[in-house]
């Protein structure tokens with residue numbers, strides 16, 4: 143295959159836009175299949191992730207340049223134009239190479255018909271740099287509408303994040319910028335199984351178990367990660383597990399529950415922390431294939447039992463746990479930096495299904511915890527409806543609950559995903 147890297151990048155983009163594939167799953171599999179490794183793999187990843195992340199900006203530019211507008215462009219050609227735009231405007235690929243290699247992709251992977259059109263359009267785009275184009279495509283736009291194009295976030299997400307910042311709304315540009323920077327790989331040393339000092343990288347800022355791989359690298363090459371004594375986990379996620387484990391609980395404290403455990407990052411840390419105090423953990427997950435990932439993650443821990451139930455209807459008796467984690471299914475708006483396509487896939491109506499589910503799971507968790515025990519409710523989203531909205535609604539429904547603390551971490555402040563966490567105690 144000539145230029146396999148760009149061909150693979152193009153087909154990965156097609157799978158994401160056509161089949162709703164997850165780029166984090168589809169791209170590594172394609173790189174493996176075509177034996178693309180090392181620098182070529184890094185280049186392909188930047189091509190695909192960067193193109194997806196900045197799609198909103200590139201689409202505004204393509205729409206401006208195409209005489210009949212973006213709506214007239216066939217989907218495969220549009221994906222190729224986005225790929226070319228990313229190389230022209232955000233990567234250090236010389237303009238002539240960005241144009242000619244993208245036109246080659248169009249000829250090879252789509253056919254001769256759109257070649258002339260793609261060539262002409264990319265040449266026009268190559269006439270200005272990104273700053274020049276941004277001035278043009280944001281002309282006449284103000285506030286969030288301009289931000290949406292400039293930072294490549296759907297408008298409703300800009301509005302939701304601004305609302306989530308509350309009194310700190312002025313930080314919105316920093317937050318949107320942070321969403322466009324891929325996070326560094328963070329490791330977790332699972333206590334009792336490995337020590338952070340034995341892992342490569344530098345200490346985390348917030349979690350005592352974290353190590354940050356500043357230089358990048360493949361965590362799969364680290365023995366402790368391969369054998370389950372350590373894992374890859376954002377510091378925000380580590381802090382949620384730590385918040386549950388560190389809460390003061392008087393009296394009996396030996397049965398812990400993770401109600402929504404898949405794929406199991408928090409369950410593995412929580413299980414290790416529970417083992418250190420002699421407690422056991424039930425790690426529950428709705429979907430069998432995700433429960434399998436949990437089993438794999440906790441394979442080193444004898445005190446963890448993995449179960450597969452709808453968390454609203456599991457077989458557990460009321461009041462039978464001392465600590466419960468509800469890491470609820472959510473929009474994931476706090477993890478946009480690590481899931482480049484998700485901002486384009488989510489819609490505001492997703493919340494209409496998620497919020498009642500989140501409320502039901504938290505309500506059930508508060509029945510499952512004993513009086514005096516604690517529940518942590520967490521989301522990897524700062525959206526107000528999924529965070530304070532859910533907590534306030536559930537607190538209002540009962541009179542035996544105390545909200546002890548809430549915390550919202552942010553990528554632009556803490557360097558973590560935007561995790562939300564509320565600690566609730568049952569009286």
Ligand SMILES: C[S@@+](CC[C@H](N)C(=O)[O-])C[C@H]1O[C@@H](n2cnc3c(N)ncnc32)[C@H](O)[C@@H]1O
Pocket residue numbers: 379401402403404405406407408409426427428429432451452453454469470471472522
């Ligand atoms: C945000 S993820 C949890 C992430 C996990 N705690 C970790 O750290 O790896 C939410 C999980 O809840 C699961 N889920 C969705 N609906 C559920 C339900 N009704 N009961 C239990 N789990 C559910 C999803 O399949 C998903 O795996």
